[in-house]
Amino acid sequence: MDRMPAWADAVLVPLFSLLLAALLSALVILAIGENPVEAFNLMVEGALMRSAGWGYTLYYATNFIFTGLAVSVAFHAKLFNIGGEGQATVGGLGVALICLYIPWPHWSLALVGAALGAAAFGALWALIPAYLQAKRGSHIVITTIMFNFIAAALLNYVLVNLLKPAGQMDPASPVFPPATHLPTFQDMFATEAVPLFRGAPGNVTFFVAILACLLVWLLIWRTRLGYEIRALGHSESAARYAGISPVKIVVVAMLISGGLAGLMAVNTAMGEAERLVMNATEGAGFIGIAVALMGRNHPIGVFLAAILFGFLYQGGAELALWTNIPRELIVVIQALVILFTGALDNMVRMPLERIFLAFRKERA
């Protein structure tokens, strides 16, 4: 009985970590001669006070939900998938091929097709690291890092040498056909009288992301496979005694993880750019790590953390537009969140545990 209650672990620890990260970020803003309160107000104003701001916030959040879920599914099997970036990159390739080469009659069918393609390509990119981890014991962190770079080189090659239309300068695929245009929030919710979400890239993929949250929850806590994944994550030897094949679970968990990361490309390539460009992931694969850590690997937590990071991203863009604070401030905040919720977890947890212990003793 020397632990603190579950709710404190799930809510208080991330909250305190976030507060610490926010405090340090405020100090950083102070140090570069800007006003943190003003900066925060500007971020809220730009990201949450207008419907277009929400359109951007939710667009970014969609990416982070997918990559966050990807990292958390792998975490449940005690695998650290740093390869979300590469898997999303290759997922983009799947989206592009499916959108360009299959004549889709309607966007809804195209969405299903592209989602399947993105997931399949992303999963495929996770397959080799997964297999090597399961069969040969090659450290998955290192192999997935390597696969991020290989994916970047692969995409570079495919875009420059194969997909780029003749005569075009920038390395990008042709524009997808109009039939694959996904409805944006503007298409869905704006009317003549009430123009909402004007020009924002948020689109129907956001609802796919919510669906993915639900499915991941069902998978992890309501299916046999999910149980096996969690069992393996807790103790490999116990899982082995229970007749669970670690090789199979490692590979399957990584395939699901890679597929989820790949799905992100539906949002960026199909929903926003409507073509495949270089570096479309913009580091979202790595933000998935922060999102999963903050969300405590639970879909609800991932969803909330993704919205938070969506807000930070959009707010950060606003800051860069109106002040001298560059967008990289978000990278610093992201780093601090990862540091406090992931690596310095014990620094936050130990004092909290002590406080709860003191309370218990008093009552006893």
Added chain:
Amino acid sequence: MDFATLLQVLDSTVRLATPLLLACLAGLFSERSGVIDIGLEGKMLIAAFFSAAIAALTGSVWMGLLAGIVSSMLLSGLHGLASITFRGNQLISGVALNFLAAGLTVLIAQDWFSQGGRTPSLMSGGRWEAITLPFAESLRAVPVLGPIYAELISGHSILVYVAFLCVPATYWVLFRTRFGLRLRAVGEAPEAVDTAGVSVIGLRYAAIVICGLLCGLAGSYLATGLQAGFVKDMTAGRGYIALAALIFAKWRPWYALMACLLFGLLQAVALRYQNIDLGGITIPVQVMDALPYILTVVILAGFVGRAIPPRAGGQPYVKER
């Protein structure tokens, strides 16, 4: 390819291998002590920024080097705090440090210089000068060996020579001193070291300090030797290539030299030639870019010579009670 071109490619191989080598040896010390470090990239980056920034402000490349080393060591200390003292996840800590460096460098650069996240170009005095070794010019006339001495061996900045001297030095420290024996032991069986009455925490912090020092040298060379100033994200994955080289080298100093020279050669070739034509088959430049990573995966897969990491790598040490 004629002899002069070959010399030029090899010359740039040496230059490009230098930061890889320093970072690789940095990782070697850290990982041999059982602390996995994927934050090499971040440490190099922050050292690159501070050495360029301070060199630009003071006009002294030595002050820059000092600042680079100090900043890199501070990040190392943070990694130690997270992964040794608070027994956090070393991988996550490394990832966090990489982002911290990527963000902070641009943030501070913008605040100090307002040039879009870069430092001003460094004048002479703020950069490492090339050192001409004795007799380089007079021996140039000697066929074959003369140009090799004058072009390839002579004419680099001091940090290049330091980097190459670090290889035997690392070997000597790790395999010929008591400190090295203990350091290696702490990465394999920390409980044994603890039983012998030697501080596991102390040894690991010592390794991390050395790691910070070497990453500082690597970053300083990048910004004030290889190039004249800091630009955003200028490490461009070199920290990860160094990590790959470390695995490729199976955590051994001399192998590390070979691996870094190989990866440096790949970079030099990719830099010089866009696509390589090998009798009808064209190798696209992207293959050269990806080759270090592909080779590392192959080595990791254990099909060609198995790479076995230090046994206690990645695990925080908890003293038995």
